[in-house]
Amino acid sequence: MPRLFGTDGIRGVANVDLRPTLAYALGRAAAVRLLDGRGAMVVGQDTRRSGDMLVAALVAGGTSAGADVHRLGVCPTPALALVAGSGAFGAGIMVSASHNPAEDNGLKVLDGRGLKLDDRDEDELEALIWRAEELASPPNAGIGQAVDAHHRLAAYVDHRLGLARAVSSRLRVALDCANGSGGSVAPRILAATGASVDVHFDQPDGTNINLACGATAPGALAALVRDDGADVGFCLDGDADRCVAIDERGEVVDGDQLIGIIALDRLARGALAESTVVVSILSNGGLVSAIEGAGGRVVRTPVGDKHIHDAMVVSGAGLGGEKSGHVIVMEHTRSGDGIVTALEVLSILSRSGLTLSELAARVPLFPQQQRTIAVRHKEGWEADRALADAVHAAETELAGRGRVVVRPSGTEPALRIMIEGDDAERVTALVDALGSLASERLN
Numbered sequence: 001m002p003r004l005f006g007t008d009g010i011r012g013v014a015n016v017d018l019r020p021t022l023a024y025a026l027g028r029a030a031a032v033r034l035l036d037g038r039g040a041m042v043v044g045q046d047t048r049r050s051g052d053m054l055v056a057a058l059v060a061g062g063t064s065a066g067a068d069v070h071r072l073g074v075c076p077t078p079a080l081a082l083v084a085g086s087g088a089f090g091a092g093i094m095v096s097a098s099h100n101p102a103e104d105n106g107l108k109v110l111d112g113r114g115l116k117l118d119d120r121d122e123d124e125l126e127a128l129i130w131r132a133e134e135l136a137s138p139p140n141a142g143i144g145q146a147v148d149a150h151h152r153l154a155a156y157v158d159h160r161l162g163l164a165r166a167v168s169s170r171l172r173v174a175l176d177c178a179n180g181s182g183g184s185v186a187p188r189i190l191a192a193t194g195a196s197v198d199v200h201f202d203q204p205d206g207t208n209i210n211l212a213c214g215a216t217a218p219g220a221l222a223a224l225v226r227d228d229g230a231d232v233g234f235c236l237d238g239d240a241d242r243c244v245a246i247d248e249r250g251e252v253v254d255g256d257q258l259i260g261i262i263a264l265d266r267l268a269r270g271a272l273a274e275s276t277v278v279v280s281i282l283s284n285g286g287l288v289s290a291i292e293g294a295g296g297r298v299v300r301t302p303v304g305d306k307h308i309h310d311a312m313v314v315s316g317a318g319l320g321g322e323k324s325g326h327v328i329v330m331e332h333t334r335s336g337d338g339i340v341t342a343l344e345v346l347s348i349l350s351r352s353g354l355t356l357s358e359l360a361a362r363v364p365l366f367p368q369q370q371r372t373i374a375v376r377h378k379e380g381w382e383a384d385r386a387l388a389d390a391v392h393a394a395e396t397e398l399a400g401r402g403r404v405v406v407r408p409s410g411t412e413p414a415l416r417i418m419i420e421g422d423d424a425e426r427v428t429a430l431v432d433a434l435g436s437l438a439s440e441r442l443n
Contacts, residue, residue, distance in 0.1 A: 002379075004129065005122040007304035007410025009108035011097050014050035018105050020057035025132035026093070026107055026125075027061020027069070031144070032135050033125050034091040034111065037066045042088075042149060044072040044080035045095040046181040046239045049206030050105045054095045058107075063144035064137055070149035074181050076240035077108065078337035079156035085114025085334070086155065096181070096239040099216045099324075100412070102207045115334060116306040157185050160339055163332060164192035167347045171195045174233035174246065175342075176221040177202040178214025182240030186339050190234075193346050200224060215242040215325050215338070218252045226250030232349065232356050234342040235325075241305075242325035243338030245345060247356035255325035256287045258341060260363030262329065263319055265348045267294045273318030273330065278311045280304070280322045281405055282418050286365035304410065305336050366402075367424035371435040373415045375442035378408035381415055384441045387434075394419065394430045402427065406434070415442060 004010050010026070012018035031037060043058050045051035055071060062069040070089070072080055077094045084092025092110040100106070109117055109125065117125065128135065173195045177183035183202035191197045200221060201213040213220045215237040225233040225246045233246030245253040253261075259277065266272035276297045279287065288298045299315050301307040305328070308320040312330055321327035326336035333340055349356060375381075382388050395404050402421030409416050415438050419431040 004126050008098065009094075009106050011100065011104060011106035011412070013103055014048065014054070014105040018054070018107070020053055022129070023054045023057035023095075023107060024061035025129045026109070027058040028065040028132040028135050029125050029128035030091050030093065030109060031062045031065035031067035033121075033128055035067050037136065037138075039090045040068040040070055040088065040147075041091040041093065042070040042072055042080065042084050042152070043093045043095065044075040044077070047074055047179060047204035047206065047209050048097070048102050048105055051095050054105060054107070058093055058095070059146045061132070063146060065135055065144070066138045066142050067144040068147055069144060070147040070152070072153060073150045074184055075153050075156070076181050076185065076337070076339065078241055078333060078335045078340070079153055079185070081110055081114040081335040082156045082159065082333070083114075083149075083152050084110045084112065094239065098239050099210055099214065099237040099242065102209045102211065115309065118306075118310075153185070157189065160185070160189045160343070161192050163340065163343050164189050167193040167343060167350060169193040169195040169346050169350045171231040171346065171349060172229070173197045173346070174221055174225050174228065174230040175199050176213055176218070176233065176235040178210050178236050178238050179204040179208045180210065180214065180236065180238035180240060182236040182338065186236060186240060189339055190342060190346070193343065195346060198228065198230060209238045214238060215244040218244045218246060222246045222250045222252055232345070234338070234345075236338040237325070240338045241336040243327065243341040244325045245342075245356060247360060249357055251357065253356060253360045254323055255321055255327060256284045256323045256365060257360045257363045258325070258345060259283070259319065259321045259327060260287045260290050261348060261359045262327070262344050263291050263296060264294050264362055265352075266319065267291075267296050271318075272296065274316040276315050276317035278308050278315065278317045278320030280308065282323050282370070284323065284365045284368050285403065285420055287363055290363045303407065309334060366420050366422065367427045368418065368420040369427050369431040370416065370418045371431050372409065373417065373435050373438045373442075374413065375415050375438060376413065377442045378413060378415050381406065381408065381438070381442060387437055387441050390434055390437050394434060397430070
């Protein structure tokens with residue numbers, strides 16, 4: 001039986017793979033495993049139509065096992081994390097599939113610190129999910145209560161407004177809310193910097209989240225920046241824990257370059273804890289060279305923001321993140337927050353007087369290509385000798401001048417292939433060849 005939890009919670013096609021019965025079982029399991037059958041948990045959601053259905057199931061499951069379940073409503077995932085870690089709750093569950101299309105949804109489970117569970121806790125929770133109906137069900141007096149907790153979102157907004165007011169900006173900002181949950185708070189927070197904020201893709205209808213917009217489709221905002229003459233653009237994803245930027249020319253500045261821009265600024269000011277940045281195995285080697293060239297240290301981890309966070313805690317690093325746009329600025333938040341990332345960049349732009357393209361030029365990236373190959377059999381791909389041999393051949397050809405990373409996706413039935421090297425054409429040819437072979441062999 002495949003593992004329920006991937007790199008970012010439980011995900012699947014809503015009402016097909018991810019049904020209310022599973023959310024109900026998770027609610028019961030979380031109440032028992034994380035709350036010991038008493039206390040409270042908080043749940044939030046993004047703007048997908050299936051969100052209300054899954055939240056209702058979580059509430060039913062949690063309360064049936066004796067827990068009070070507080071509904072935060074539509075909110076960014078980092079807002080749910082802040083509220084879950086406030087001390088009032090023993091757990092939090094975010095109903096969101098982040099950057100995935102509207103048809104998908106997900107269940108991200110947090111502990112009472114607002115942090116994602118480690119693998120052992122997920123395994124124990126999963127074991128309880130499969131036998132949820134065997135768990136104790138208290139009589140009427142012991143049933144939990146469902147509580148409207150939307151007012152608690154103010155704690156997140158107030159904290160981020162405090163960060164924003166410390167930035168003095170007169171820039172014109174284009175903001176892409178991905179028709180997701182960030183649209184409920186991000187425009188107000190960014191405007192508190194003094195910037196003029198033009199808001200786009202902030203009309204969610206339950207089916208248009210991430211649709212040709214947001215951090216995974218930044219081309220839409222790039223065109224708007226070019227046409228409207230904005231100074232900078234920021235693309236959030238569906239639950240606002242990612243940020244990808246657009247420079248004043250309408251060029252995309254991805255998560256790796258944003259990490260580099262923030263790292264170089266903090267290194268220059270002596271404000272980067274332990275002079276250390278944590279990135280995943282997918283982050284570009286050019287980012288590593290830029291940070292190390294400025295006197296910093298880089299630690300690499302497996303893919304997944306919980307691995308980034310854990311390595312930051314161990315190393316004492318002040319900054320970490322992924323190429324996808326998940327960035328953790330430990331001074332302000334223990335989770336990835338696209339709004340905080342945008343505030344950091346606005347602060348650097350305002351203090352330096354430079355454009356985003358000038359800042360990004362300080363973090364030149366090596367040629368790198370990634371492919372996501374839909375496959376039936378993503379686990380154990382190394383057992384396919386033809387594919388494993390082709391990967392080894394590509395590594396041999398690069399001969400220390402690049403990297404090959406092949407891994408099963410943690411969020412969808414796919415194999416992800418990344419190749420980095422010093423020859424852009426050869427990198428593209430190699431990644432396309434491996435992608436075609438993987439599609440042929442694993443389907």
